[in-house]
Amino acid sequence: MIERKTILTVENLYKQFQVRLGAFGENKGTVHAVDGVDFDILRGETLGLVGESGCGKSTVGYTILQLYRATSGKIWYDGKDLTQLSDKQLRPLRQKIQMIFQDPYSTLNPRMTIGEALAEPILEHQTVPEKEVIPRVVELLGDAGLSSKCMDRYPHEFSGGQRQRICIVRALACNPEFIVCDEPISALDVSVQAQIINLLQDLQEKYNLTYLFIAHDLSVVKHISNRVAVMYLGKMAELGPKDLIFNNPMHPYTKALLQAIPIPNPHIEKSRTRELLTGDIPSALNPPAGCHFHTRCSHATDLCSQETPRWKQLPDGRMIACHLAVE
Amino acid sequence: MTLNTEMQMPPTQINPLEEDTNTKPFSIWQDSFGRMMKNKLVVISLVLIIILLFMAIFGPYITPYDYLAQDLTKRNESPSAMHWLGTDQLGRDVFSRVIYGARTASLVSLLVVFLSSLIGLVVGSIAGYVGGKVDFVLMWITDLIMAFPYLILGVVISVSLRPPLTEWMEDRFLATGNPIFRQTSFVDVFIVIIVITSTAWPPYARLVRSQVMMVRGQNYVTAARALGLSQMKIVRKYIIPNSIGPVIVQMSAGLGSAMLTESALSFLGIGIRPPIPSWGNMIQDGLLVWRTAPHLLVAPAVVLGLMTVAFSFLGDGLNDALNPKQWK
Secondary structure, eight states: OOOOOEEEEEEEEEEEEEEEESTTSOEEEEEEEEEEEEEEEETTOEEEEEOOTTSSHHHHHHHHTTSSOOSEEEEEETTEEGGGSOHHHHHHHHTTEEEEOSOTTSSSOTTSOHHHHHHHHHHHHTOSOGGGHHHHHHHHHHHTTOOGGGGGSOGGGSOHHHHHHHHHHHHHTTOOSEEEEESTTTTSOHHHHHHHHHHHHHHHHHHTOEEEEEESOHHHHHHHOSEEEEEETTEEEEEEEHHHHHHSOOSHHHHHHHHTSOOSOHHHHHHOOOOOOOSOOOOTTSOOSSSTTTTTOTTOOHHHHHSOOOOEEOTTSOEEOOTTSOO | OHHHHHHSOOGGGTOTTGGGGGSOOOOHHHHHHHHHTTOHHHHHHHHHHHHHHHHHHHHHHHOSSOTTOOOTTSOSOOOOSSSTTOBOTTOOBHHHHHHHHHHHHHHHHHHHHHHHHHHHHHHHHHHHHHOHHHHHHHHHHHHHHHHSOHHHHHHHHHHHHHHHHHHHHHHHHHHHOOGGGGOTHHHHHHHHHHHHHHHHHHHHHHHHHHHHHHHHTSHHHHHHHHHTOOHHHIIIIIIHHHHHHHHHHHHHHHHHHHHHHHHHHHHTTSSSOTTSOOHHHHHHHHHHTTTTOTHHHHHHHHHHHHHHHHHHHHHHHHHHHHOGGGOO
16 A cells, blocks of 8 residues: 555544433533544545444534534644634635535525536635636536536536535535545435445546545445544544455454445345344443443453543554454 | 646636636526516516505605695595596595505505514524524514514504604794694604504514524535635625525515505504595595495505505515525
8 A cells, every 4th residue: 555644633532512401401411422533534545434323423524624613632634733723714724624515405505506606615715816717617517527507507406416516526626635525425316326436536536635435335435445434422443444444344343334234145145144233322422431332242341341442553554442352 | 826726627628618608697686586577466566566656756746636635515526537536525536645645655664664674684683693592582572572462562652652752743843943843744654663663573583583593504504614704704695695585575575564554553543644645544534434435445445455465476476586496
């Protein structure tokens, strides 16, 4: 593998939401959405971030973009800690970090034409001289596989897949280098998903982009990622190169997740033995002590329920948070 | 900057359709207007409203008679070539009075809608944007006023405001000698506007609040924040354009209902009082003699009904035109 430099570092990130419970909001609670997360993203790579619904993976994405302010922890980008910057200081950096959202139907302003929507980031960050704005918009539309005639049309005139392509090139309009893709395909149907994935890969090559690809569809993550991170209940479970994670998972949660992928051959599917997870994901309002996963883990020991496992590196290069993994 | 330009493709590869890109993009308002004009009912309503405004502005110059001129030899006459809509109990020309009534109705309803939408916009957007306790208190007040019957409030305000205002006007006249302070109709109009506005703003506040709350949570606002747009730009380009549509619709319908309310107050004698003609007090006059001279009742009632319906249709048309999701 090519040696790559780090583009973004997340250090011990916490994000908690205060909520009020009960009919009259008499009980206060804290949702531990992200509960101490560390990882690097390398320049030019795609880091897949997977986990169940509600495990905090989208919150990580939103916090990196400072759309949510972190409760504690650091996010290093370009030598600066994003969590410490004011909105005004962040503005020039926003050109470099962009986001693609899950639902393309609500991500475009219904009162702006596609041309206006695409020109806005260019004008805001003045990435090209004023005369070249329209050619640049046309180029972006070309990237999205749309003709320049679409400029004067409104978002509601496009299909979900087309809109997501527009959202993608809009995120690219101000020449970012790092893009958080927050489940960009889960709201689309399968035939369109492949199209979007291919577009993301083509653009990555063309513009030398780095992706944090948040998803819960493991086969897509396997296809697109260089490295994969697995999250469970606000914490990282395992992180490593794609092949290592998919072929030789070591964290019991990663194993369970991978075994949940159906195999498109009924004979193998019937004969294989699976360790299925029992029970539900515990509430992030009151996460279990020790290893967050011990309530559902078939290998859990007493140590697991008492002590939080360290986020440690194994000799094969992967990071893992499990007492059972030997360094 | 140099890096960015290097990253782009050479211009020859951009697009063969480049000439098309210079076509002028049209604004959403022009677009909406075009769509609205396809609805015949809306066009008819607009024509009626323009006639009303014309009557309101040029009323005194186009009426065949003075609206106050009495001719007691010609009382309760039926419509004729001389008097198109007949004459009333004092022999005044009903046509002239209906035209002058348009002035009263337009003045009151325009000011009421302007003031109440302004109050609603301020209260609603603060409640929707700030949320929390502020929202709770503001909406509590809004609901309280919404629940209050406007006629009772009208009587209370009218009775308690009229004497001190009239007295103040007389004092001013004696002090300055300016004849403008003899126009007691100003007091009437002022009171009617206060009464209607104080009960008409809560729906605007509720509407604006819900719109702002809905738009604020949309992904495109989050995307705009991710883009680094300033708060002002987000409000101007994202929040307002996406929440203003229903407010405009409400304003159009509000013009009609303000006219109706003004007429109701005048009909009951707590709004615009004779001799200043209002469609409401004309209907009231007509009611006394409707068996012998039905035109006195019918003329103002028909005009009032037409205008209310016209504003309502205009509101519907605006609603269809301003909502991009309903475009076909």
